[in-house]
Amino acid sequence: MPADLSPIDKAKFVAAKRAVDFVETGMKIGLGTGSTSAWMVRCLAERIREEGLKVVGVPTSTRTAELARSLGVPVTSLDEAKWLDLTIDGADEFDPQLNLIKGGGAALLQEKIVATASDQMIVIADAAKDVANLGAFPLPVEIIPFGWQTTKALIEEMLVSMDVLNRDVTLRMNGDAPLVTDEANYIVDLHLKRIGNPRQLSLVLNQIPGVVENGLFIDICDKVIIGHGDGRVVLRDINSGETFDERIEFADSDNIFADLDD
Ligand SMILES: O=C(CO)[C@H](O)[C@H](O)COP(=O)(O)O
Numbered sequence: 732m733p734a735d736l737s738p739i740d741k742a743k744f745v746a747a748k749r750a751v752d753f754v755e756t757g758m759k760i761g762l763g764t765g766s767t768s769a770w771m772v773r774c775l776a777e778r779i780r781e782e783g784l785k786v787v788g789v790p791t792s793t794r795t796a797e798l799a800r801s802l803g804v805p806v807t808s809l810d811e812a813k814w815l816d817l818t819i820d821g822a823d824e825f826d827p828q829l830n831l832i833k834g835g836g837a838a839l840l841q842e843k844i845v846a847t848a849s850d851q852m853i854v855i856a857d858a859a860k861d862v863a864n865l866g867a868f869p870l871p872v873e874i875i876p877f878g879w880q881t882t883k884a885l886i887e888e889m890l891v892s893m894d895v896l897n898r899d900v901t902l903r904m905n906g907d908a909p910l911v912t913d914e915a916n917y918i919v920d921l922h923l924k925r926i927g928n929p930r931q932l933s934l935v936l937n938q939i940p941g942v943v944e945n946g947l948f949i950d951i952c953d954k955v956i957i958g959h960g961d962g963r964v965v966l967r968d969i970n971s972g973e974t975f976d977e978r979i980e981f982a983d984s985d986n987i988f989a990d991l992d993d
Pocket residue numbers: 763764765766767768820821822823832833834835836837838839842
């Protein structure tokens with residue numbers, strides 16, 4: 732394992748490395764967004780280079796598309812691919828049912844569409860994302876810019892009507908301007924601390940006009956691979972019960988570790 736990586740990056744790296752073992756020649760793969768997914772794209776590129784693995788990726792953001800192309804991972808659109816064998820993506824939190832909060836990297840809309848259009852979704856994460864209840868991480872909600880303040884007010888009213896105690900809603904900024912997603916929308920973050928009923932909240936949020944999608948992924952994730960800073964990787968799969976608890980040792984590889992800035 733590269734000695735100069737921080738423990739958190741080592742954890743992300745080993746989770747990504749192990750997840751890529753699930754990829755087989757001929758597969759169409761959803762490529763997630765974020766720092767853990769960036770490791771996964773690098774590991775996939777390494778297998779393509781070294782083993783001649785033949786796959787095509789569907790990126791979930793312009794960032795991931797650029798990274799994949801720069802590393803020689805073939806990419807296509809979801810409309811071309813139509814249906815995917817596997818999506819590998821990071822998460823901001825996952826609970827014991829493998830429900831997720833995603834969207835910390837503002838890519839939740841494409842991520843949810845791509846994961847839903849896949850036979851299987853594997854989440855790769857460091858152990859800090861493993862929570863008993865979702866909600867300590869602010870829940871991202873993608874909203875359209877038109878009338879965004881009204882949409883934000885409607886979300887706040889809904890949280891009051893659901894007796895949610897902690898309900899700060901903040902517009903995500905990029906410097907002085909609202910952050911704009913790949914789909915030209917805004918993101919509001921819901922600071923809820925604890926989400927009692929994620930399924931219900933997800934349904935109610937998506938009923939509000941102006942809400943495009945929310946960052947709760949319910950019954951979408953099949954497996955989580957949890958990485959640790961010492962190289963340990965643990966598989967959790969609540970449906971099949973499949974599991975492993977292994978340790979990965981790696982030598983430095985210039986090809987994988989150079990120029991990773993995501
Ligand atoms: O949902 C996401 C992007 O929208 C990411 O998967 C999530 O934010 C985790 O990111 P990281 O791997 O950098 O911790």
